[in-house]
Amino acid sequence: MKKDSTGALIFKLGIILLLVCAVVAGVLGVVNEITADRIYQQKREKTFAAYSAVLPAAEYEEVGFDKSQFGTVDIIEKADGGEGYVVQTTFSGAQGMITMVVGVKESGSKYTCSGISIISHSETSGLGAVAASSSEKGESFRSSFIGKDKNIKIADIDAISGATITSKAVTEAVATAIKAVESIA
Amino acid sequence: MRIKDQFREGLITNNPVLVQQIGMCATMAITTSLFNGIGMGLSVLVILTCCNVVIAAIRKIIPGEIRLAIFVVVIAGFVTIVDLLLQAFVPALSESLGVFIPLIVVNCIIIGRAEAFCQKNTVKASFIDGIAQGLGYTGVLVSMCFFRELLGAGRFGGGLIDISNGFRFTLDGSGGGIRIFAEDYGAKILTMPFGGFLTLGFLIALMQYALKKSAKKKQLEAEAEADKEKEAAEE
Amino acid sequence: MSLNTIVAISLGAILTNNFIFSQFLGCCPFLGCSDRTDTAAGMGLAVIFVMGLASAICWVIDQYILIPLKLAFLETLAFILVIAALVQFVEMFLKKTVPSLYKALGIYLPLITTNCAVLGVVLLNVQNDYNFIESVVYGITGGIGFMLAIVLFASVRERVQFSDYPECFEGFPICLVSAGLLALAFMGFSGMSIM
Numbered sequence: 001m002k003k004d005s006t007g008a009l010i011f012k013l014g015i016i017l018l019l020v021c022a023v024v025a026g027v028l029g030v031v032n033e034i035t036a037d038r039i040y041q042q043k044r045e046k047t048f049a050a051y052s053a054v055l056p057a058a059e060y061e062e063v064g065f066d067k068s069q070f071g072t073v074d075i076i077e078k079a080d081g082g083e084g085y086v087v088q089t090t091f092s093g094a095q096g097m098i099t100m101v102v103g104v105k106e107s108g109s110k111y112t113c114s115g116i117s118i119i120s121h122s123e124t125s126g127l128g129a130v131a132a133s134s135s136e137k138g139e140s141f142r143s144s145f146i147g148k149d150k151n152i153k154i155a156d157i158d159a160i161s162g163a164t165i166t167s168k169a170v171t172e173a174v175a176t177a178i179k180a181v182e183s184i185a
Numbered sequence: 186m187r188i189k190d191q192f193r194e195g196l197i198t199n200n201p202v203l204v205q206q207i208g209m210c211a212t213m214a215i216t217t218s219l220f221n222g223i224g225m226g227l228s229v230l231v232i233l234t235c236c237n238v239v240i241a242a243i244r245k246i247i248p249g250e251i252r253l254a255i256f257v258v259v260i261a262g263f264v265t266i267v268d269l270l271l272q273a274f275v276p277a278l279s280e281s282l283g284v285f286i287p288l289i290v291v292n293c294i295i296i297g298r299a300e301a302f303c304q305k306n307t308v309k310a311s312f313i314d315g316i317a318q319g320l321g322y323t324g325v326l327v328s329m330c331f332f333r334e335l336l337g338a339g340r341f342g343g344g345l346i347d348i349s350n351g352f353r354f355t356l357d358g359s360g361g362g363i364r365i366f367a368e369d370y371g372a373k374i375l376t377m378p379f380g381g382f383l384t385l386g387f388l389i390a391l392m393q394y395a396l397k398k399s400a401k402k403k404q405l406e407a408e409a410e411a412d413k414e415k416e417a418a419e420e
Numbered sequence: 421m422s423l424n425t426i427v428a429i430s431l432g433a434i435l436t437n438n439f440i441f442s443q444f445l446g447c448c449p450f451l452g453c454s455d456r457t458d459t460a461a462g463m464g465l466a467v468i469f470v471m472g473l474a475s476a477i478c479w480v481i482d483q484y485i486l487i488p489l490k491l492a493f494l495e496t497l498a499f500i501l502v503i504a505a506l507v508q509f510v511e512m513f514l515k516k517t518v519p520s521l522y523k524a525l526g527i528y529l530p531l532i533t534t535n536c537a538v539l540g541v542v543l544l545n546v547q548n549d550y551n552f553i554e555s556v557v558y559g560i561t562g563g564i565g566f567m568l569a570i571v572l573f574a575s576v577r578e579r580v581q582f583s584d585y586p587e588c589f590e591g592f593p594i595c596l597v598s599a600g601l602l603a604l605a606f607m608g609f610s611g612m613s614i615m
Binding site for chain 3: 021024025028029031032036092096097122
């Protein structure tokens with residue numbers, strides 16, 4: 001570094017930094033190009049698996065709903081063949097936000113829950129986390145929602161002991177999901 | 186000989202977490218199952234080695250004034266590459282580590298090694314340093330996972346090992362691990378944040394104890410040696 | 421977007437999902453800069469300021485530059501550069517206006533760049549799909565949570581110095597164990613329903 005003026009020095013450093021950034025960004029662009037499709041595919045597969053776990057269908061199609069009325073509901077998708085809907089909902093549990101998929105079955109004009117699947121949560125392990133676990137307790141908690149309608153109360157389900165807040169939050173979210181489906185059907 | 190020394194430093198005497206005491210956030214946050222621990226450890230190992238090599242290679246041509254900025258850009262680049270690759274090929278891992286993969290950017294281990302080691306050493310030495318330090322980090326993560334998982338949930342190798350259908354490794358994080366005792370008897374508190382702080386505190390204490398003891402032993406040996414020489418001289 | 425969401429985000433960030441005690445974000449400065457209450461408070465203030473500002477700027481960059489250009493994969497890189505520049509700015513600002521605070525924070529100010537709480541908060545804003553106001557609120561209240569934790573912890577540490585503990589726990593280990601006990605206390609907030 002000879003006797004450059006400050007302005008020239010800053011300019012030179014700026015150019016070097018810019019070059020480094022450009023090279024890194026270029027490399028990232030290439031990596032992104034390679035991985036983007038696969039990442040999209042993985043995400044799609046995962047949602048599809050979650051959807052078909054609660055309400056099996058060949059294809060799902062997004063439908064609109066009144067977001068201002070059902071703030072916790074993210075997406076409602078209609079199952080192909082018209083046997084019902086899947087609702088993705090994000091709501092507050094005991095520790096943080098829970099994201100869950102609820103299947104809503106349509107029979108005549110009655111709407112009932114066909115199953116739930118918790119996608120992500122941050123509940124206490126061993127207590128609230130049981131709601132999403134593959135243990136026997138978790139299975140019976142989730143399956144106790146099947147066949148219930150919008151008037152579901154915490155007393156109707158096989159609640160998790162020691163995790164009342166989680167159980168209650170999930171129950172309310174299922175009721176809201178069914179109501180949301182009713183509102184658009 | 187030098188290589189052996191470097192590994193010894195990375196794994197024990199200058200272990201990034203236990204002795205240099207940096208990069209602790211992720212160490213405490215994600216060490217709840219072996220799957221997370223090994224995944225995180227290997228990610229850091231790969232990123233650290235790549236960054237070390239690149240930084241050592243360009244160490245002579247980057248101006249001193251903006252070297253930190255350039256280090257950060259290089260590190261962020263490699264972290265994003267690993268993040269994208271994990272999302273594409275091991276989605277379960279990327280999901281369970283969540284925000285801690287991009288946060289490797291600010292993990293002091295990587296920028297610390299760049300500043301303290303790669304700036305002054307050759308590409309080859311930096312490459313070995315990356316592997317040694319990365320292994321040291323992975324070692325700590327794995328032992329944290331081991332204790333927290335065993336005592337907290339009563340199992341070993343959660344997510345990574347599945348024995349329900351014969352012994353096999355599961356790369357999608359679905360394995361139930363090897364059950365040592367029923368989950369209900371585990372000290373659940375160890376799998377919660379408190380357990381992270383406590384386990385790391387005890388591990389570092391253990392390390393300090395061991396290092397001090399070996400230092401004392403060396404000192405005693407040296408004294409004994411000196412005494413012997415003295416006696417020999419007196420005779 | 422209602423007041424409810426704002427309150428839920430704030431309470432979550434300060435108490436139930438405290439950045440340090442439940443998410444482990446920002447542990448390095450938390451342990452490194454907490455041996456005196458006044459330094460801790462200064463560090464906390466700097467973090468609140470940087471986190472709030474970083475949340476706002478990064479949200480704008482993400483929504484109006486990266487996403488429209490389909491460059492979302494550059495998020496990490498862009499965010500860390502913004503944060504580094506911001507910290508430089510805060511450093512110069514403090515040097516000119518509050519030299520005493522600048523002196524006290526010493527080497528820890530540049531360390532805010534590598535404070536994972538700051539990068540963490542902007543990444544979480546993206547992950548949680550927060551809008552502008554929610555992002556800023558999350559940033560500031562996350563900073564407040566950080567400050568609460570570090571000030572509490574500094575006052576505990578001032579007492580720990582005078583207590584008796586096994587020799588090998590000297591330094592970091594005893595800090596980690598006491599931080600763990602504080603984390604245990606913060607778990608008490610977790611039953612709080614934030615509906």
